[in-house]
Amino acid sequence: MRCAIMRAFADLLDGLIYTRSRNAKLKLIGDYLRAAPDPDRGWAMAALTGRLDLPAVKPALIRAMVEERVDPVLYAMSRDFVGDSAETIALLWPEPAAAPETMAPLTVSQVVATLGGISRSDAPAALATMLDRLDADARFALLKLSTGALRVGISARLAKTALARAFGLDVEAVEEVWHGLAPPYAPLFDWAEGRAAQPSARDLPVFRPFMLAHPLEQESVDLADYAAEWKWDGIRVQLVHVAGETRLYSRAGDDITHSFPEVAGAFATPGVLDGELLVKGAFQGGEAASFNTLQQRLGRKLVSAKTLADYPAFVRLYDILFDGAEDLRDLPWSARRARLERFAARLDPERFDLSAVIAAADFAALEELRAGARDASIEGVMLKRRSAPYVAGRRAGLWYKWKRDPxxxxxxxxxxxxxxxxxxxxxxxxxxxxxxxxxxxxxxxxxxxxxxxxxxxxxxxxxxxxxxxxxxxxxxxxxxxxxxxxxxxxxxxxxxxxxxxxxxxxxxxxxxxxxxxxxxxxxxxxxxxx
Structure with a gap:
C-alpha cells in the first residue's frame, strides 16, 4: 500500500482540516488511535496536543531547502495563493526518480526518531530523503508533523477527549495523568486497552486541569449563592510543590517555571494552588500592572537580573486544589476558600496574595462596581457558586466570567x-x-x-x-x-x-x-x- 503508515496519519490530518463537526473530529481521531500501532499513535497524540518538539526542523530551514529545488519566485507566488507552506511544498516538491511504491513504508515513529536526534546541519538532507519517499498527501503530513504547526482545527482538550471516548475512559482521568507521562504514552495506551492499571501522578509535580468559567449571559445571579471576585488581567497559573519540586504551569499545561524563577523559588509549601500571575507596577505603588507590562516577562527562557528587578512577578491566588497530599477538589468553594486563606498566610507576601471577595450588597451594586472598574489589571468580575467543587473544564452554573464592556x-x-x-x-x-x-x-x-x-x-x-x-x-x-x-x-x-x-x-x-x-x-x- 502506497506510503501506508504515513498515509493513515495524512488521512487523519486531511479529515480534520475539512471536517467542521466536533463529533466527526472526535470520531476521526478515535478511529485512528484504535487502528494505529504503537508507538505511532502516541507520537500522533503528542503532535495533536502540541507536545511534539523536533528542534532541528525550523520553518526557515524548510523554506531554504525547497528553494534549492524549486524556483523561489514560483514558490513565493504559490505560497501566497495556497496560504499554507506545508501544502505548497508538498505539491511543488519534485517527484523522486524512484516511485514511492518501490520504497519501504515510512512510519510516524521513524520520522520522530530520525528528526528528534539530528543536528540542524544534517536536518535538511534527512528531511529531503523522507520527502522523496512519500507522495504529496504524505509529504504534507510529514511537514506538519516535523514543524509541529498542525493547524487542523482541534485543541489539546479535544484530542484527549477523543482518546478517552475511543477507549471508554473518563476524560478527567486522562487529564489527571497526562502531564505525568511523556510521549509516546505507552503506559496510557496500556491502561486504555486494559493491559495495566491507571498510571499514578501522586508523587510527581504534574499539572491538573483548570476549572473554567462560562460567560455570564443571564441578567443576574443571587449573591447569596455566588461569591464575586475581580477577574485580573494576567495569565492563569497553577503552582505545584510535590516531593521537593516546584512547577508553574500555564492554562494550557505548559511548564513556565523557568520564566518566573522568583515565584517558583518562593513556593516551597506542599500543595497545588490556582491563581493569576501578574507583574507589579512601580508607577502603581507596587500594585498589579497591565497585561502589556506582563508581556515583558512572557516567553523568556533566560531572565536577566534587570528584568527580574524591573518587572517583579507575583501570584494573586484564586483557589486551592491540594493542601499537602490532601485533595480538596471535592469540597465546596466556601470550604476551599477557608483552606486557601490559611494556606496563603504561610506564604511570602511579596510573591503571593489573595484575590479578595468583592463586598456588594446585591447584584445591582456589583454591576455598578463592575461598570466603574477601569483598573489596568482588571478585566471584569468572576462569579463562583459557593457550593461548587473544583471540577476540570466548564460546567454550567458553577463559575461565570462577567467581563467589563469593551x-x-x-x-x-x-x-x-x-x-x-x-x-x-x-x-x-x-x-x-x-x-x-x-x-x-x-x-x-x-x-x-x-x-x-x-x-x-x-x-x-x-x-x-x-x-x-x-x-x-x-x-x-x-x-x-x-x-x-x-x-x-x-x-x-x-x-x-x-x-x-x-x-x-x-x-x-x-x-x-x-x-x-x-x-x-x-x-x-x-x-x-x-
Whole structure:
C-alpha cells in the first residue's frame, strides 16, 4: 500500500482540516488511535496536543531547502495563493526518480526518531530523503508533523477527549495523568486497552486541569449563592510543590517555571494552588500592572537580573486544589476558600496574595462596581457558586466570567493579508489605523475575527477592488473604509509607530456610513490608556 503508515496519519490530518463537526473530529481521531500501532499513535497524540518538539526542523530551514529545488519566485507566488507552506511544498516538491511504491513504508515513529536526534546541519538532507519517499498527501503530513504547526482545527482538550471516548475512559482521568507521562504514552495506551492499571501522578509535580468559567449571559445571579471576585488581567497559573519540586504551569499545561524563577523559588509549601500571575507596577505603588507590562516577562527562557528587578512577578491566588497530599477538589468553594486563606498566610507576601471577595450588597451594586472598574489589571468580575467543587473544564452554573464592556473606536482599514487554513483564499487579517493631529494615518491594531462569513466575503472583495499597493502577501488599501473596532484596553507601545497597542481587538461593525476622515484620532485613543 502506497506510503501506508504515513498515509493513515495524512488521512487523519486531511479529515480534520475539512471536517467542521466536533463529533466527526472526535470520531476521526478515535478511529485512528484504535487502528494505529504503537508507538505511532502516541507520537500522533503528542503532535495533536502540541507536545511534539523536533528542534532541528525550523520553518526557515524548510523554506531554504525547497528553494534549492524549486524556483523561489514560483514558490513565493504559490505560497501566497495556497496560504499554507506545508501544502505548497508538498505539491511543488519534485517527484523522486524512484516511485514511492518501490520504497519501504515510512512510519510516524521513524520520522520522530530520525528528526528528534539530528543536528540542524544534517536536518535538511534527512528531511529531503523522507520527502522523496512519500507522495504529496504524505509529504504534507510529514511537514506538519516535523514543524509541529498542525493547524487542523482541534485543541489539546479535544484530542484527549477523543482518546478517552475511543477507549471508554473518563476524560478527567486522562487529564489527571497526562502531564505525568511523556510521549509516546505507552503506559496510557496500556491502561486504555486494559493491559495495566491507571498510571499514578501522586508523587510527581504534574499539572491538573483548570476549572473554567462560562460567560455570564443571564441578567443576574443571587449573591447569596455566588461569591464575586475581580477577574485580573494576567495569565492563569497553577503552582505545584510535590516531593521537593516546584512547577508553574500555564492554562494550557505548559511548564513556565523557568520564566518566573522568583515565584517558583518562593513556593516551597506542599500543595497545588490556582491563581493569576501578574507583574507589579512601580508607577502603581507596587500594585498589579497591565497585561502589556506582563508581556515583558512572557516567553523568556533566560531572565536577566534587570528584568527580574524591573518587572517583579507575583501570584494573586484564586483557589486551592491540594493542601499537602490532601485533595480538596471535592469540597465546596466556601470550604476551599477557608483552606486557601490559611494556606496563603504561610506564604511570602511579596510573591503571593489573595484575590479578595468583592463586598456588594446585591447584584445591582456589583454591576455598578463592575461598570466603574477601569483598573489596568482588571478585566471584569468572576462569579463562583459557593457550593461548587473544583471540577476540570466548564460546567454550567458553577463559575461565570462577567467581563467589563469593551471599548470601541472607529478606525480606518490600511492593510490586509490572507489568512491561513480555511481562510487562505480570503483577505481576513486587517491592520487599521487612527489619525494624527497632522492628518497622517498610523496603525493602532490588527484583527482577524469579529465578523461573519458574509462580512468576510464583503471585506475580501473590498480589499481586492481597493488595493493601491502590494508588499509581498500584504495589500495596502485606499484608506476609504471605516471599521468599528472593539477592544479590551489600550496601552503604550514602543513597537508601534503610533505609540499605542490594543488588547484583544476585534471588528465589531463595518462602517460604510462613515467617511474615513471622521474616524477617531490617536489623541482620542490615548484617553483610554491604562
Amino acid at each position: 471599548l470601541v473606536a472607529d478606525c480606518v482599514l490600511m492593510y490586509a493579508q490572507r489568512g491561513s487554513g480555511k481562510r487562505s483564499s480570503f483577505y481576513s487579517d486587517y491592520t487599521f489605523g487612527a489619525w494624527t493631529a497632522e492628518g497622517a494615518l498610523l496603525p493602532v491594531g490588527k484583527a482577524y475575527f469579529g465578523f461573519t462569513d458574509e462580512e468576510l466575503k464583503w471585506l475580501d472583495h473590498h480589499v481586492r477592488t481597493h488595493t493601491v499597493n502590494r508588499f509581498g502577501p500584504v495589500r495596502e488599501t485606499d484608506k476609504s473604509l471605516v471599521l468599528e473596532v472593539a477592544f479590551d484596553s489600550i496601552h503604550e507601545s514602543r513597537r508601534h509607530k503610533s505609540g499605542l497597542a490594543m488588547r484583544f481587538p476585534r471588528i465589531s461593525r463595518i462602517r460604510t456610513d462613515k467617511p474615513a476622515r471622521e474616524a477617531d484620532t490617536i489623541e482620542t485613543l490615548r484617553k483610554h490608556l491604562t
